[in-house]
Amino acid sequence: MTRFLIVDDSSTMRRIIINTLNKLGFDQTVEAANGREGIERLDAGVADIVITDWNMPEMSGLEFLRQIRAQERTRDLPVLMVTTNAAKDDIVEALRAGVSNYVVKPFTTDTFKEKIDAVLGKPTP
Amino acid sequence: MTQVNDPVLSHLLASSREVLEAMVGRSVTFSLPIEGEALRPRSNVVGTSAFTGSIGGGLVAFYTTLETAKVLTATMLGIRETPVDDEVIDAIGEITNMIAGTLRTKMAADGDLWAVSIPTVTVGSDFYTKCVRDVRRVLCPLKIDEHELFIELIVASQSKAA
Numbered sequence: 076m077t078r079f080l081i082v083d084d085s086s087t088m089r090r091i092i093i094n095t096l097n098k099l100g101f102d103q104t105v106e107a108a109n110g111r112e113g114i115e116r117l118d119a120g121v122a123d124i125v126i127t128d129w130n131m132p133e134m135s136g137l138e139f140l141r142q143i144r145a146q147e148r149t150r151d152l153p154v155l156m157v158t159t160n161a162a163k164d165d166i167v168e169a170l171r172a173g174v175s176n177y178v179v180k181p182f183t184t185d186t187f188k189e190k191i192d193a194v195l196g197k198p199t200p
Numbered sequence: 201m202t203q204v205n206d207p208v209l210s211h212l213l214a215s216s217r218e219v220l221e222a223m224v225g226r227s228v229t230f231s232l233p234i235e236g237e238a239l240r241p242r243s244n245v246v247g248t249s250a251f252t253g254s255i256g257g258g259l260v261a262f263y264t265t266l267e268t269a270k271v272l273t274a275t276m277l278g279i280r281e282t283p284v285d286d287e288v289i290d291a292i293g294e295i296t297n298m299i300a301g302t303l304r305t306k307m308a309a310d311g312d313l314w315a316v317s318i319p320t321v322t323v324g325s326d327f328y329t330k331c332v333r334d335v336r337r338v339l340c341p342l343k344i345d346e347h348e349l350f351i352e353l354i355v356a357s358q359s360k361a362a
Contacts (some may be wrong), residue, residue: 087276087291091223094278130318159301162308179305180298181222 077195078103081198082113082139083157084131088180092126092157095187110134114142117149124194129169130159137172144173153194157182207310208255208303209338209353215302216342216351219295224275226346231341241339241350245269245288246322246329247296253307253314258355260300260328262292267349285292285323293319299351333357 079096081104085087089106096104107113107123109131126145129136136156143149143194153175158165163180169177175194178187217228243263250259264272266288273283273291283291296319304314331337334357340348 085290085294085297086287087273087294090277159298159305161301161305162313164308164313180301181219183222 076099076103076139078121078123080105080107080113080116080125081127082107082110082125082129082131083085084108085128086158088128096186096191098184099188100111101191110136110139110142113139117152122152124191125152125154127154127156128133129156129160129165137169140169140172140174142158152163155190155194206338206353207309209340211306211310212260212299212303212353213340213350215299215306215361216340218302219298220342220344220349223295224272224297227346231343231344233338233340235336235338237337240329241341241348243350244323244325245292247292247319248322248329249296249319250317251300251304251314255310256356258335258353260296260303261350261352261354262299263349263352264292266323268349270352271347272344274276289321289323293321296321331356 081089081091081092087185093104106180107116111134113125113127117194119193127136140154143152143154148175154173155176155178156169156174157166158176159180166177178190213230222226244266245264248259249263251257269288269292272295273288274280276291277283277287300316300319304316307314311334311350331354336355338353340351342351
């Protein structure tokens with residue numbers, strides 16, 4: 076079963092993402108409130124996919140992403156960024172930092188499924 | 201009353217509709233925006249997010265009663281029980297964040313890249329917000345079912361900001 080690490084400083088967004096994953100049949104989730112906590116969770120080996128916000132205190136999603144890509148053990152981990160930062164420049168910056176895919180808030184369950192399928196390498200119907 | 205012919209205001213209304221309809225799963229109905237200081241909404245929960253861009257600096261504010269804020273929060277979280285205060289504050293902050301962020305994206309598509317702050321949420325009673333500088337304020341009333349909410353665009357005069 077695919078295990079998800081959800082990193083967001085908003086408990087509301089973490090709950091919305093978990094509810095969406097549950098609707099899609101995924102129930103293995105772990106939460107973190109910022110990038111620093113996210114690194115700690117990854118060090119404990121809890122996730123197959125990371126879903127992260129961009130703007131967070133202590134360590135931003137972008138810095139978190141760069142640290143994931145800098146470590147041998149997590150370099151190839153799929154990372155989905157869920158954010159309101161959807162200007163072209165933002166997306167380019169996130170892609171350069173190594174994000175696997177990008178979900179713009181607010182999102183629908185269908186959009187979320189499409190992005191999850193893409194990072195899992197599932198063909199789109 | 202003011203007509204919606206201002207691109208920033210038009211983007212703000214579209215952003216509010218997109219966010220609220222996606223988060224709450226209900227249709228949003230807007231009334232005509234009201235320009236000026238004359239009318240202030242009675243609200244217990246106010247989310248604000250500051251921005252700077254080519255039009256100057258300002259705020260996006262989201263006003264709701266505590267009762268409506270709890271309904272919105274419970275719907276967003278998918279829970280039946282009444283949400284606790286921290287959940288309400290976080291949910292209203294997230295709505296404000298998404299509205300301001302979506303507005304920023306629409307402005308960026310028009311070639312104007314804004315900076316937007318993280319949101320702040322004020323909860324209480326018998327208070328109102330007053331800007332100490334020369335600003336333009338446009339209040340946009342909206343309804344979700346029987347619940348009345350308000351979005352406000354506050355823009356500081358560029359000459360004062362310089």
